[in-house]
Amino acid sequence: MPKIEVCLTPALLDLYAIENSIVVVIDVLRATSSITYGIDNGAEAIIPVMEVEDCLAYADQGYLLAAERNGEVVTGYDFGNSPFSYTKDKVYGKTIVLTTTNGTKAMHLAQERAHQVIIGSFLNLAAICDYLKSQNRNVLLLCAGWKDNFNLEDTLFAGAVVHHLQGDFKLADDSCVAAVDMYRLAKDDLRQYLRKSSHSHRLIKLNIEEDVQFCLKLDLCKTIPVLEGERLVALR
Structure with a gap:
């Protein structure tokens, strides 16, 4: 039986x-949600880069440039990481270069080391779980967190x-146990549970x-973004 781990x-x-291992990168508020939504809405690719300045290397290639720091759009860029910037009318057929505070x-x-890197969010939770079940391979759920x-x-x-996969995977660390216990506490009202979170407070101010x-x-989405070279594209 493959194992599942959570890196906090x-x-x-x-x-x-x-x-x-298949690594699922998680930055639900908001990078991985926006990436999933954008790819699901027909974006050709999203290129994640580390620094705001890295976006400028792509400025003359006709790509959309998206940059977020501390929850806000960086001045001079097309948009940040709000999912509402990744609607079909804005991104269909386009390539977006994206940098965010944590997710990218x-x-x-x-x-650098993983067998495969895919992108997870509540928007594609069922698709992620179905795919991981089908692969019979170890899984690491990598939480982007907030500035480490x-x-x-x-x-x-x-x-x-973990809640959806625990019958098919061995829970390999205590962070798995803690994460699934937290989810069971919160699952009936995710938003209410997250009102106590520090990032929720930051976003309320915005x-x-x-x-x-x-x-x-x-x-909402059936697409799973996968990192192929420098580009996130729809998993086929």
């Missing part, structure tokens, strides 16, 4: 042997995945409650 922050990733960093760290610290929302999603509510919707 990218700062701990070096502790995990992931060379033969986690993707790059995972890609633990956060509630990404751990909550990791717990949702007046983007609509984004938060959207990112907690279940199974």
Whole structure:
């Protein structure tokens, strides 16, 4: 039976042997939700980059440039990481270059060693779980956290995945147990549970409650973004 593990922050990733694992990168508020929604809405690809300045290398290629820091759109860029910037009318057939505070960093760290890197959110929870069940391979759920610290929302999603997969995978660490216990506490009202989270407080100050509510919707998307080279594309 394959094992499933939860890495609570990218700062701990070096502790995990992931060379033969599928790594699910989780940054539900809002990067991985927006990426999933964008790819589901027909974006040709999303290129995650580490730094705001890295986006500029793509400026003359006709791509959309998206940059977020501390929850806000970086001045001069097309948009940030609100899911409402990734609707079909804005992204269909387009390539987007994206940098975010936490999520894109986690993707790059995972890609250095992982067998495969895919993108998870509540929007594609069922698709993620079905795919992982079909692969018979070890899984690491990598929470992007907040600036290398633990956060509630990404751990909550990791717990949702563990909850759905625990009959098919061996729970390999205590963070799995903690995450699934947290999810069971929260699953009847995810938004209410997350009102106590630090990131929720940050986002409230930015007046983007609509984004938060959207990112907690279940199974709006069937697409799984997968990192192939430098590009996130739809898993086929």
